[in-house]
Amino acid sequence: MRLIPAAAILLSMIMPTTPAVADQGSAALVRTDKGVVKGEILRDHRAFRGIPYAEPPVGELRWKPPRPAKPWAGVRDATAYGGQCAQPAGYGSQASYGEDCLYLNVSTPPRGRKLPVMVWVHGGNNTTGDSASYDLSKLAVQGDVVVVSVNYRLGVLGWLAHPGLEAGERYQAGNYGLLDQQAALRWVRRNITAFGGDPGNVTLFGESAGSADICAQLASPAAAGLFHKAIAQSYSCAYPTRTQSAAEASAVSFAQTVGCTGDAVSCLRALPVKTLVEAFKEPNPYAVAGGDGVLPAQPYEAFAGGRFNRMPVMHGNTLxxxxxxxxxxxxxxxxxxxxxxxxxxxxxxxxxxxxxxxxxxxxxxxxxxxxxxxxxxxxxxxxxxxxxxxxxxxxxxxxxxxxxxxxxxxxxxxxxxxxxxxxxxxxxxxxxxxxxxxxxxxxxxxxxxxxxxxxxxxxxxxxxxxxxxxxxxxxxxxxxxxxxxxxxxxxxxxxxxxxxxxxxxxxx
CATH class of the missing domain: 3.40.50.1820 (Alpha/Beta hydrolase fold, catalytic domain)
Known part of the structure; x- marks a missing residue:
């Protein structure tokens, strides 16, 4: 008997078909807080792809909270997706080892102001997946909403909880993926008005690991005010997430496996991404509940005690x-x-x-x-x-x-x-x-x-x-x-x- 590893979820997806491009006009140009982007005017919606919401988390920024993207001059092309985050090979997908991956995509109806905003967090066991797999157009057009999908750091780069990574920081190591998602939500708060969305009416939704992350964001004081409704699909918000002690022990063991002892953090930051990705075998790299402001308690404990970001919630699974x-x-x-x-x-x-x-x-x-x-x-x-x-x-x-x-x-x-x-x-x-x-x-x-x-x-x-x-x-x-x-x-x-x-x- 064999159970398919959860890390293989959502890796066999086929890229969506793109509708024919109509005449471009000024509606394809949007000014963000970092510069102007040019997307596509499609038959029934606008699409903007590969917009950076944070600096590439490379070099010394590996295993650091995301920093705001740097401004650019001129008009940035936003018609192609950004690179997917580093991940192992899986069903229908090849391995990738890029760390420059903190991009988001926006689809909007042809026109509109102060529309509801939906921000999608993809699944894949927090080790695989890519926002580019999801065609946002039906939700945007039929629902008359602005839809955003985000990439966030995966696997070893997003969820490693080595205690040495916490020195001088005010966050619990191992929650970099959560911090990325929060950075994307802050980008939405600053910029979505320019795309026709209402920053005061944001719904965070996701499936599988994305659902687990939404449960954590509901319980995260650091996410307060960044979204106003939540949809969690196919991962129970009552299920425990990783404890700080267990996550740290696993990370220390991982460092030893890849030969990093002594100054483990410097050693880990110097290793090639491929080495890290291929060696990382943690089965469920989800949020770490510790004593900081990112996730101070288990989500289910926060919900039971009323200490969470209170908002309407939609929650369900499949038969x-x-x-x-x-x-x-x-x-x-x-x-x-x-x-x-x-x-x-x-x-x-x-x-x-x-x-x-x-x-x-x-x-x-x-x-x-x-x-x-x-x-x-x-x-x-x-x-x-x-x-x-x-x-x-x-x-x-x-x-x-x-x-x-x-x-x-x-x-x-x-x-x-x-x-x-x-x-x-x-x-x-x-x-x-x-x-x-x-x-x-x-x-x-x-x-x-x-x-x-x-x-x-x-x-x-x-x-x-x-x-x-x-x-x-x-x-x-x-x-x-x-x-x-x-x-x-x-x-x-x-x-x-x-x-x-x-x-x-x-x-x-």
Missing amino acids: DEMRLFVSDPITAAEYEAYVRRTYGPNADAVLARYPAANYADPRIALATLLTDFGTPLATCGHQDALGLFARAGVPAYGYQFADRTAPPLIDIPGYEEGAAHAAELPYLFPRLFGGELNAEQARLSDAMVGYWTSFARNGRPAAQAPRWPLFRSSGDVLSLAPGPDGIQLADTAARSNCAFWKSLTTSE
Whole structure:
């Protein structure tokens, strides 16, 4: 049995198709606080790509908080994407080793002033991914919003938490990716008016690791006032992130692995990027909860205690999240052995609730179990997070994407991927995995774009029918699937046996 490493998420994406360029005019020129950029006037929107929001984090700036980009003279071409951040090879993508990567992209409707702004944080386990993979045009045009996508430092360069990197700094090492995202949000606050956006109405949204980062930004005092609404897709805000002690121990071990002892920081800064990227094996390089102003506490503790950036939140997952990660075929005996090894004295109860015989494939039995409980993507964890937000008194809306015919991120022969992790993304970003949606799926996509952008506009996902209620109990989750009755309220906690799992954890 093998689980696909989470670091491979979102690496098989196909670059979006660019519409034909129309006549250029003055609307293609925008003055930012660092200089003038020239984008493209497309058939139904404007696109600006590869705008630097920070200095390249190279040399002595490696593992430092991002510094503002330097001004430029003349007009800067903004028709090509900036370089992607250094990352290992993965499904459909080659390794890259560039450190000059702190760029963002802006798509806008043809015209408009003080439009809502949506800032996208891509997924990829904080080790892979690239903002250039996402076509922002549908959200911008259909939703009448300004959409921004950002690159941020990944893997070893964005999340290494070596204690030597903290000397003389007022931040917790290991959160450079979070600091990059905050720098991009500050760029938005200073500049988005010139693109037709409202800096006082910014929604931060992201998926997978991007969702985990948004949970951290909600709990980060350093992010206060930088955004006003949050959408977290497919990573529970109730799931613990890295502790300072564990992250630092891992970083010290990594330094020793690459031969950096003594003055480890100078040694690490002198190593080639390729050496660092290929040696970095930390499985979940997420935010570090420490004692500083970036992330002083675990996000779920901040939410439970009411000490977070309070705002409307939309939070959800997919119906079959973990089917993406269960790859190789397994037997029923191997499935049972896994359950017994993992759940010990509770294994019989778990096997009775999830018997392999009830599923077409033992992999689906395992994926269903893991989708329901015990992983960062699990439905019960998302229920817990929605409960935290609701009890804290902020408007919270829960969803579950449930189209089991959605185009898969990875097509596994002989296996039904269902509504797996990342399956909702092509409904927001056209042709993300290649190909087109069918007519019913296209209608679902239209509805989802309406919900997402109306939430960005006024904090209520209410542009479509049926009505999406505030989360107050487990039956208030909106299930999103194609067809005449595909969008409807569902008790996802009951479907995922959350009461059963809670009974096991409270009895231990």
